Amino acid sequence: MSLPKPGRKIWFILPALLFVIAVIWYYSSDRTTKGPSVTAKVQSGDFSINVTTSGELEARKSENILGPSGLREVRIWQVQISDIIPEGTLVDSGQYVATLDRTEITNRMKDLESELEKLESQFIKTTLDTSIDMRAAREELISLKYALEERQITVEQSIYEPPATQRQAAIELEKAQRAYQQATRNYKLRADKNQANMQEVAVSFTQAKRRLEQIREVLGGFTVTAPKSGMLIYKRNWDGSKMGIGSTMSSWDNVVATLPNLNEMISKTYVNEIDISKVKPGQKVQIGVDAFPERSYTGEVTEVANIGEQMRNANAKVFEVKIVVNEFDSILRPAMTTKNTIITSVIPQVLFLPIECVHTTDSVSFVYRTNQTRQQIKTGQTNENQIIVTEGLKEGDEVYLSPPEDAVKWKLLRI
Secondary structure (H helix, E strand, O other): OOOOOHHHHHHHHHHHHHHHHHHHHHHHOOOOOOOOOOEEEOEEEEEEEEEEEEEEEEEOOEEEEEOOOOOOOOOOOEEEEEEEOOOOOEEOOOOEEEEEOOHHHHHHHHHHHHHHHHHHHHHHHHHHHHHHHHHHHHHHHHHHHHHHHHHHHHHHHHHHOOHHHHHHHHHHHHHHHHHHHHHHHHHHHHHHHHHHHHHHHHHHHHHHHHHHHHHHHHHHOOEEEOOOOEEOEEOEOOOOOEOOOOOEEEOOEOEEEEEEOOOOEEEEEEEEOOOHHHOOOOOEEEEEEOOEEEEEEEEEEEEEOOOOEEOOOOOOEEEEEEEEEOOOOOOOOOOOEEEEEEEEEEEEEEEEEEHHHOEEEOOEEEEEEOOOEEEEOEEEEEOOOEEEEEEOOOOOOEEEOOOOOOHHHOEEEOO
């Protein structure tokens, strides 16, 4: 049997030895590295308490583009928009804007035309029947008048006849007089009745004719045009969605679109119910537009809603707030997203520092100072990023934003 060569043993032992050394070094070395702690200085000055919200630009004033105004009079309650030009289109006065669905009003107009034809036929028939009836009544009256004259002649000629014959002639004359008088009264009543029938049919025919003219006039408004020049903006529904092709227009609110006045803009936003008590009309606002982050504008709160509303996909109630934009800028357009910083109050000349610097243990607020002490402080109001310090620090004191290493061992200096 041959013995292994010494060189081969070394090649087996060396890798194992290196692996053991690496494991010992891995577990014995401190693998945590800490960068330098971030510090901040206590500042002095005016302290602003703000409410920041997102909003949307709208024109402060706008003119509505209306659909037909007589829809309720023709008993049409809703109309669908079948076509409308793209939002943001610049239109001139009288230019085409939209077309409304004519299906329902066309069917109603056809029904009314059929009804009008029936009423016209009924009107003609009633006119002919009345003419025939009154002609017969007049002929009857003329016949009775002739009969009365004959009876009078008979009475005049009976003076030479016996008394019984004279009496018989007088009775016949009296009957003829009574028949003529009764026919005269009946003729007047028949004329009044026929006149009433004619008037009833004529009124129904006139009303149907007027309704047809009205529905034709309303139908003419189903092609919507711009009342003046401007930029077309779609109308928003109560839920915030925009009206477009396929949307339904109500007869109580027949606005199809709007033409905003871009010289005056507002930012419409919604403030959470927690912060709404801080917001008041007249407060100053700093406004930014997401589309142009390099530009900034100023504004002022003009309206604060008294009643909250539930937004979609949100649990908390919000209140609508309108902010007028002080500056005019031709690049601003409706529906642009805005960031609104409402300055609800300004506390003059106080000390403040970032909120992250303040720590609390057992209801005691303190900060980690750079002199390796924990300093108890008293705090005041806060805004989104900073907090007021009323006691424990002075302007220029430097503190850590996060606890340094071994900071739990630092001495706590109480006020």
